[in-house]
Amino acid sequence: MSGHSSSPNYLVAAAALSALIGIAIGGYGAHGLNANESLTGMWETGVTYQIWHALGAFAASWLASTREALTRKIVTAGGWCLVLGSLSFSGSLYSFIIDGILPVLMLAPIGGTVMILGWGGIVFGALRLR
Numbered sequence: 760m761s762g763h764s765s766s767p768n769y770l771v772a773a774a775a776l777s778a779l780i781g782i783a784i785g786g787y788g789a790h791g792l793n794a795n796e797s798l799t800g801m802w803e804t805g806v807t808y809q810i811w812h813a814l815g816a817f818a819a820s821w822l823a824s825t826r827e828a829l830t831r832k833i834v835t836a837g838g839w840c841l842v843l844g845s846l847s848f849s850g851s852l853y854s855f856i857i858d859g860i861l862p863v864l865m866l867a868p869i870g871g872t873v874m875i876l877g878w879g880g881i882v883f884g885a886l887r888l889r
Contacts, residue, residue, distance in 0.1 A: 770823075770835060773842045774816035781809035784853060798856045805849035812845035812874055819881050827889045837880025844873030 785806040792802060819838030823831045848870030855864040 768820060770816060770820045770838045770842070774813045774820065774838070777816070777842050777846060778810055778813035781806050781813060781849070784809070784849075792856070794856055801852050802856055805852035808874075809845045809849040812841040812877075815878070815881070816841045819877070819884075822881060822884050826884055826887065830884050830887045830889060833880045834884030837877040837884065840873050840877025840880065844870045844875075844877055846870070847873060 785803075788799065788802040788806060792799065794802065816838040819834050819841065823834040823838065826834055847866050851863050851866035851870065854860060
């Protein structure tokens, strides 16, 4: 398998967009967010998770390009889980801090579970030879 594709890599684009948003939101948190220390710490947690999981999605895209058929699909799905899970997790924290709406905060455990599933898919793909 050559690893080259003539089609767009939407996972890489989504990972890059998530990282871009994470950097922008992190900057806002550092310089424009008017919140107490506890909420600022929650904001930083959201940014940290978002950036690390964006990088994980890049890794998933690379790993998927080295695998065949079913394994490639599982690893790619894992990468998407990292992007979508981190946006759910981090987004719920950001929304709670800005709006104070508690039910939105309940999306954090769902996002966390999706991220765990994503890492599991990547582990599966990393241990498979093809």
